[in-house]
Amino acid sequence: MSTFKYWEADMKALREQFEQADPRDLQIVIAQLEESKRNLERELGRASKLITISDTGDDKAVRLAKPPKIYWSGLARFFMTNSRYKSLVEPHIADMQQEVYECLGRGDEWGARRAVIRGNIVAVPSWLWGVIATGIWRIVELFKPG
Amino acid sequence: MSNGIAWPSGKELEVLRLLQSAVKGMYGLEIVEKSDGTIGRASVYILLSRLETKGFVDVTRPEKADHPGMPRPIYKVNGLGKKAVAMAEIMGMNLAGARS
Numbered sequence: 001m002s003t004f005k006y007w008e009a010d011m012k013a014l015r016e017q018f019e020q021a022d023p024r025d026l027q028i029v030i031a032q033l034e035e036s037k038r039n040l041e042r043e044l045g046r047a048s049k050l051i052t053i054s055d056t057g058d059d060k061a062v063r064l065a066k067p068p069k070i071y072w073s074g075l076a077r078f079f080m081t082n083s084r085y086k087s088l089v090e091p092h093i094a095d096m097q098q099e100v101y102e103c104l105g106r107g108d109e110w111g112a113r114r115a116v117i118r119g120n121i122v123a124v125p126s127w128l129w130g131v132i133a134t135g136i137w138r139i140v141e142l143f144k145p146g
Numbered sequence: 147m148s149n150g151i152a153w154p155s156g157k158e159l160e161v162l163r164l165l166q167s168a169v170k171g172m173y174g175l176e177i178v179e180k181s182d183g184t185i186g187r188a189s190v191y192i193l194l195s196r197l198e199t200k201g202f203v204d205v206t207r208p209e210k211a212d213h214p215g216m217p218r219p220i221y222k223v224n225g226l227g228k229k230a231v232a233m234a235e236i237m238g239m240n241l242a243g244a245r246s
Contacts, residue, residue: 067213067214067215067216068215084195086207087191087194087195087198087205088191088192088195090216090219091174091191091194091218091219092191093216094211094215094216094217094218094219095174095218097211097213097215098175098211098213098215098218100215101213101214101215122187122188123188124188125192
């Protein structure tokens with residue numbers, strides 16, 4: 001919308017310039033008009049890209065643009081070597097994303113959510129579950145009376 | 147082993163056997179599905195990682211997936227892996243129940 005307002009203002013200014021201009025300056029006016037046209041095309045191109053991502057009102061389009069991730073993968077990347085991360089964590093992320101997009105393709109939004117939750121749980125190594133369980137148990141022990 | 151090759155464990159042999167049945171290789175989840183519950187989702191990539199380290203499996207990571215996410219790696223048994231499965235069968239090892 002704002003693009004068209006700018007364009008209208010440009011056109012108005014050009015029209016005034018054209019009316020007042022000496023016919024010899026016509027070439028300059030035409031050049032400015034062409035410049036304005038190019039700017040407008042550029043703006044419209046940019047706007048159409050934005051529309052496809054955010055202004056369609058289609059949640060799927062937005063979600064497809066941002067693949068889901070495993071929330072603790074940053075932590076894993078920090079503590080693991082690159083090769084361990086690639087062989088142990090990345091395949092889980094890839095599987096989860098595959099399942100999510102399959103579910104979204106079928107229109108199964110809840111299935112996609114379940115796939116994200118499952119992916120986050122499955123990718124946690126079993127020893128880490130042991131650490132988490134021990135941590136919870138120690139916290140519980142702190143509040144034990146006596 | 148004397149030549150420095152680590153022998154695959156029972157579950158790793160099971161993965162190798164499943165991979166041998168697929169000519170074009172398999173995804174991790176396909177292995178889980180075809181194992182009938184022997185191999186879990188949480189452990190499949192640990193087993194595949196060990197097999198890769200031991201040199202029984204080749205991994206191909208495609209550059210692009212058919213969706214905006216990450217592509218899934220494809221695992222394929224190599225010559226050494228095939229030999230290991232053949233040896234295990236000759237030795238009459240129960241693949242699913244073999245010990246590491």
